[in-house]
Amino acid sequence: MTQATARAYPNIALVKYWGKADEALIIPVAGSMSMTLDDYATTTTVRLDDAADALNLNGTELDHTDSATQRVGAFLDIVRGLAQERGLDTAAAHAQVTTVNEGPTAAGMASSASGFAALAQAASAAYGLDLDTRDLSRLARRGSGSACRSVINRFAVWHAGDSDETSYAEEIAAPDLAMIAVTVASGAKKVSSRAGMRATAATSPFYRAWITTTEESLNEMVRACADADFTRIGEITEAHAMRMHAVINACEPPIRYLAPASYQVFDAVAELRANGVEAYATADAGPNVVVISRPEDAEQIAGALGQYAENGEAKVLRPGPGAHVVNADDAADAAGATA
Numbered sequence: 001m002t003q004a005t006a007r008a009y010p011n012i013a014l015v016k017y018w019g020k021a022d023e024a025l026i027i028p029v030a031g032s033m034s035m036t037l038d039d040y041a042t043t044t045t046v047r048l049d050d051a052a053d054a055l056n057l058n059g060t061e062l063d064h065t066d067s068a069t070q071r072v073g074a075f076l077d078i079v080r081g082l083a084q085e086r087g088l089d090t091a092a093a094h095a096q097v098t099t100v101n102e103g104p105t106a107a108g109m110a111s112s113a114s115g116f117a118a119l120a121q122a123a124s125a126a127y128g129l130d131l132d133t134r135d136l137s138r139l140a141r142r143g144s145g146s147a148c149r150s151v152i153n154r155f156a157v158w159h160a161g162d163s164d165e166t167s168y169a170e171e172i173a174a175p176d177l178a179m180i181a182v183t184v185a186s187g188a189k190k191v192s193s194r195a196g197m198r199a200t201a202a203t204s205p206f207y208r209a210w211i212t213t214t215e216e217s218l219n220e221m222v223r224a225c226a227d228a229d230f231t232r233i234g235e236i237t238e239a240h241a242m243r244m245h246a247v248i249n250a251c252e253p254p255i256r257y258l259a260p261a262s263y264q265v266f267d268a269v270a271e272l273r274a275n276g277v278e279a280y281a282t283a284d285a286g287p288n289v290v291v292i293s294r295p296e297d298a299e300q301i302a303g304a305l306g307q308y309a310e311n312g313e314a315k316v317l318r319p320g321p322g323a324h325v326v327n328a329d330d331a332a333d334a335a336g337a338t339a
């Protein structure tokens, strides 16, 4: 096959990934766990040709010196390396990459996770690699760590591992959940996750404790999922998110991703709980807050939290599919939807 199109969705971690044991291979210091979403898909087509690698992002042809083009080119080199190991005659080919994000790229909905999961799936198919889910997640991980979880249906655990072979994501069973996204600010984040992780490892005195506590949180989360214990899943999620922001806040100079509006949402969620509605909040490396709930409570919670969102609306999201190949017509529909 010389062309393939794939779709993947962002994921939101309940137990967060923050810190690398190996920067080049993107091996994390601890495992993590997430839900893949059912909206804000990325659709990516990879077409092999002889010209240089090229990237078209949301309808704009990017210059080859652009950092996104370079990151995609470096990722394609990894795919070509795999093709070469397998003796495929595609190994020397360049690729035209066309990618469309349905979500607002800078709204903190993990576009790098859906982006590299879709790219890993489309590129591996176009270059003729026939990867199973585990190997596809390992490949996506090389583009952006959290992307390995977007390869997986619904709920994923990323096993930290200690090598390229042993660091991969797989599906785990969990009770049905909803997420309510409260986008308090849609601007791009000030410090990238990559730079923030580096600063945390280098300067935060709580880093060691963060690594240990993340491993414990993950073990407890896996147990809570197996027991379908929603309350415990929520409690671990919120405590773990606060711990991640605490270890980040402790950097020198300090890094602070949460905004006053983010704390207002955390307070509103605590108030919902005090009034008998079970909801728990988390936030990634930015000010936006994502709340988890039982599916039947999601609309009521979204109604209560909409006032904190930049556009006045909180969005309900549900578990979604892992990265998958789609046919070219679906891809054209996705591109048309955002054109």
Ligand code: DP6
Residues within 6 Å of the ligand: 012, 013, 015, 016, 017, 018, 026, 032, 112, 143, 144, 145, 146, 147, 193, 194, 284, 285
């Ligand atoms: C806060 O996966 O974007 O969203 O591996 O450097 O590309 P790189 O980082 P990335 O980091 C995600 C960090 C997080 C937590 C999470 O998704 O687990």
